[in-house]
Every structure is written in C-alpha cells, then in structure tokens.
Amino acid sequence: MYDKFLIVEELLKNVEKDGQIIGYQYGARLPYYRGVVLSLVGEMDLTVDNEAVSPDQMTVTLHGNTYKLADLENIITDKWEFGEVGIITVLKPGGLKPGEHKFKVRQHMLISYVRGGFWGGDQKTLSLAG
Amino acid sequence: MTAAHSIKRGVSLYSFQDEYFHRKLSLEDIIAVTAKLDIPGIEIIGDQMIPGYPNLTDAFVKQWHGWMDKYGRTPVCLDMFLDWNQYKGRVMTFDERVASITKDIINANKLGCTVIRVIHDVQPEIMEKLAPTAEKYNVKLALEIHAPHHLDTELEQRLIETFERVQSPFIGFTIDMGIYTRRIPRVSMDRARREGVNPVILDYVDEAYNNHIDNQTIMETVVKMGATQFEMPWINQAAHNIYVDPRRMLDYMKWIYHFHAKFQEMLPDYTEYSIPYDEIIPVLIEGGFSGYLDSEYEGNRHIQDVYEVDSVEQVRRQQMMLKRLLGEA
Numbered sequence: 001m002y003d004k005f006l007i008v009e010e011l012l013k014n015v016e017k018d019g020q021i022i023g024y025q026y027g028a029r030l031p032y033y034r035g036v037v038l039s040l041v042g043e044m045d046l047t048v049d050n051e052a053v054s055p056d057q058m059t060v061t062l063h064g065n066t067y068k069l070a071d072l073e074n075i076i077t078d079k080w081e082f083g084e085v086g087i088i089t090v091l092k093p094g095g096l097k098p099g100e101h102k103f104k105v106r107q108h109m110l111i112s113y114v115r116g117g118f119w120g121g122d123q124k125t126l127s128l129a130g
Numbered sequence: 131m132t133a134a135h136s137i138k139r140g141v142s143l144y145s146f147q148d149e150y151f152h153r154k155l156s157l158e159d160i161i162a163v164t165a166k167l168d169i170p171g172i173e174i175i176g177d178q179m180i181p182g183y184p185n186l187t188d189a190f191v192k193q194w195h196g197w198m199d200k201y202g203r204t205p206v207c208l209d210m211f212l213d214w215n216q217y218k219g220r221v222m223t224f225d226e227r228v229a230s231i232t233k234d235i236i237n238a239n240k241l242g243c244t245v246i247r248v249i250h251d252v253q254p255e256i257m258e259k260l261a262p263t264a265e266k267y268n269v270k271l272a273l274e275i276h277a278p279h280h281l282d283t284e285l286e287q288r289l290i291e292t293f294e295r296v297q298s299p300f301i302g303f304t305i306d307m308g309i310y311t312r313r314i315p316r317v318s319m320d321r322a323r324r325e326g327v328n329p330v331i332l333d334y335v336d337e338a339y340n341n342h343i344d345n346q347t348i349m350e351t352v353v354k355m356g357a358t359q360f361e362m363p364w365i366n367q368a369a370h371n372i373y374v375d376p377r378r379m380l381d382y383m384k385w386i387y388h389f390h391a392k393f394q395e396m397l398p399d400y401t402e403y404s405i406p407y408d409e410i411i412p413v414l415i416e417g418g419f420s421g422y423l424d425s426e427y428e429g430n431r432h433i434q435d436v437y438e439v440d441s442v443e444q445v446r447r448q449q450m451m452l453k454r455l456l457g458e459a
Binding site: 033034039076081110113118 | 214
C-alpha cells in the first residue's frame with residue numbers, strides 16, 4: 001500500500017561536508033497505514049541506476065534523529081510515523097551526477113499479524129539539478 | 131418503517147488515511163469533516179494519527195478533548211495493535227502483552243473512549259486477564275473479527291467459550307462487515323488488472339468466489355493456472371474475502387460490542403458495491419445492538435495508484451446509506 005508514494009523525488013540532493021560531496025539524500029515513506037517502532041522496519045533494498053546500494057552506506061533521519069539502517073532492529077523507543085517522510089542519506093564520494101537517476105526501492109515491513117511480514121515497493125526517475 | 135433501536139453512527143478515522151498520509155488534512159481537519167458530515171462518534175487508530183503513540187502527552191489529551199468540545203463529537207473507540215515481535219530475537223511474554231494492552235486501556239480512558247478495538251491475534255487468556263482492568267477504566271475490549279475469520283472459526287469459538295465462562299460485559303467482539311462480502315470488490319479486481327495480472331486468472335477468481343468456492347481452493351487453483359510470484363499478492367488481495375450469513379450474529383449478539391462498517395466502494399446510488407448492507411443492518415436492529423456502527427473506508431488502497439482519493443465523499447455516501455437503513459433519514 002502507498003507504493004507509488006514511497007520515494008519522495010523533490011527531496012533528492014547531494015550532501016556536502018567540509019567542501020566535499022560525500023553522498024546524496026532523498027525522501028522516503030513506509031508502505032503501511034500506521035506508524036511503527038523502528039524494530040518493525042525491515043530490509044530497505046535500494047537500487048540506483050541498476051546498482052544495489054549497500055545498506056551499510058545508508059542512514060535514515062526521522063524528525064531530527066539519525067540512525068544507521070543496521071541499528072533499526074534494536075530500537076523500540078522511536079517511531080517512523082504514518083506518512084512521515086524520512087530522509088535517507090547514502091554515503092558515496094562525489095554523490096550523484098546532475099541529470100536523471102533511476103531509483104528503485106523495496107521495503108519489508110515486519111508486521112506481526114502477517115506471516116513473514118509484507119513488502120512494498122516504488123520506482124521513480126529522479127532528476128538532480130546541475 | 132424501521133423498528134426502534136439505539137444504534138449509533140460513528141466513523142473510524144482510518145477512513146481518511148489517504149488525505150492524512152499526504153498531509154492534505156490534519157487530524158483537526160478530519161474531526162471538523164466528521165462534524166460537517168453529521169457523524170456523532172469518533173474512532174481513532176493511535177498509531178495512525180497520534181504521533182508518539184502509545185506515549186500520550188497531557189498536551190495532546192487536552193487538545194483532543196478541546197476538539198471534541200469544539201466540534202461536538204463523541205470519542206468512542208481506540209484501535210490498538212500488539213506488536214509482539216518488536217523485541218529483536220524473541221516474542222513478547224504473556225505479562226508483556228498484558229502490560230501493552232493495559233497501556234492502551236489507560237490511553238482509551240484518557241481520550242474518553244469506551245471501546246477498544248483489540249487486534250485479532252490476542253489470545254482468550256489475555257482477554258480474560260484484562261477484564262478487571264477494562265472494567266476499572268470503563269473500556270470494553272472488543273476483539274475484531276475480520277475476514278477470513280468469522281464467528282465459527284476456531285479462535286472465535288474459543289473466545290466465545292471464554293466470554294460465556296467469564297461473563298464480563300467488558301470483553302467481547304468487534305465485527306468487521308467485510309465478512310459479509312457478497313462479491314469481490316471491483317476496485318480490487320481493477321487494481322489487479324492495472325498491475326498486469328492475467329485477466330483469465332482474475333475471471334476465474336471472480337466466478338469461483340461467486341460460486342462460493344473456498345479461498346484455499348481458489349488460491350491452489352490459481353497456482354495451477356500458472357500465477358507468478360509477482361501476481362500472487364494482487365490475486366490474494368482480491369480473493370481474500372468471505373461471505374457468511376449475517377443472521378449468525380443473532381446467536382452471539384450479547385458479545386458483540388462494536389462494528390466496523392467496512393466498505394470498498396460506495397456507488398452514486400448510495401449502495402456498497404459488494405456488501406449487502408440492506409440485509410445486514412436489519413439484523414443488528416433485530417438483535418438489539420445498541421453500540422456504535424463506525425464507517426471504515428478501505429477502497430482508497432485499491433485506487434490510489436491512479437485516482438485522487440476522495441474519502442470525504444465516500445464516507446458521506448455511506449453515512450447517508452446508514453441513516454436510511456437505521457430509519458434516521
């Protein structure tokens with residue numbers, strides 16, 4: 001559900017630190033009708049321009065709090081709210097080149113009343129201004 | 131002429147989830163809509179529209195009651211979930227489950243709700259353990275019977291045994307009217323078609339459902355027909371419905387505390403495409419039900435890929451239908 005709205009294209013930009021481009025970020029939502037504690041947010045499989053992005057290079061920022069994807073499974077004290085746009089930051093020296101980039105995401109939700117949880121997914125072509 | 135009754139109308143704010151998701155409407159805007167549509171009762175899902183739930187701040191509770199006064203609405207029901215898998219590597223213990231639902235009971239009471247929609251996967255032993263707490267806070271625990279379950283499935287029959295033995299007016303059922311789905315909603319069939327599912331398979335599913343073939347046989351047959359891993363979730367979503375006889379409710383009305391008036395598509399003629407409300411509401415009246423009947427719009431999910439969802443109009447139509455069937459119009 002809400003699959004067409006999981007990738008928020010308007011928020012794509014490169015990330016700078018100390019004068020260098022260290023990566024890029026975009027907006028993301030969860031494919032579910034309620035907010036969940038972070039331990040219920042399963043795998044986030046991101047592919048950009050047909051290349052899988054390693055989860056080790058990704059963080060999510062929710063209402064000011066930043067987490068490594070690998071740490072989410074231990075967190076029950078914070079939530080990803082319903083419809084909330086989280087900022088996904090991908091570390092990649094040089095970031096993305098200006099122009100179009102194909103984003104594809106598959107998101108697993110570890111919801112207890114569905115055996116094995118369920119998946120949602122979105123794909124969009126995002127444009128980065130030059 | 132409709133017989134006398136004291137059934138009350140409400141709406142689950144789940145119905146407006148699409149507008150809330152896109153932040154087109156805030157929670158206050160949604161409550162204002164319910165007043166405009168003349169819907170007295172409010173049902174809310176804590177995790178959906180209350181940031182930080184289950185940690186209710188005093189500020190939020192004050193604001194909530196302020197809105198109830200400002201818009202003249204009555205809080206009725208809080209929907210909870212039991213995320214028993216939230217601790218990495220283990221499941222919640224019995225005591226942790228009781229503690230989690232106790233928090234929901236306290237929250238419901240803070241919000242002025244007198245019913246909790248209890249999620250389906252809560253065991254009878256937990257309901258029994260919580261009956262005194264529910265009574266203390268004057269909140270009925272109403273476990274939701276939702277397709278593919280109904281009053282005669284195994285867990286429900288065990289719950290009825292428990293209710294009969296414990297005899298507490300604070301533990302019972304919510305019934306989701308999706309269990310009276312006479313034909314497959316065309317909005318979910320159309321969605322499956324748009325997603326590229328083989329129309330031959332969809333035609334089979336439609337015909338089999340109308341011929342009362344059970345869900346398991348239908349799904350086994352579509353596998354034999356060559357349904358792909360991609361197609362299966364869409365087929366399942368369309369096929370995952372049931373129809374049982376509404377009159378079975380009359381045997382257990384004592385334990386039915388709340389209803390979700392589920393709907394996928396209200397037509398311009400104020401009927402629901404797949405659920406025969408004109409046959410169901412008279413049963414509630416005959417059975418002497420006196421709680422809330424809460425609209426629960428779900429069709430948004432099936433059309434949001436290509437249409438702009440208008441939940442307000444869908445809820446308006448269903449409430450007009452319910453008013454007529456309840457003899458108010």
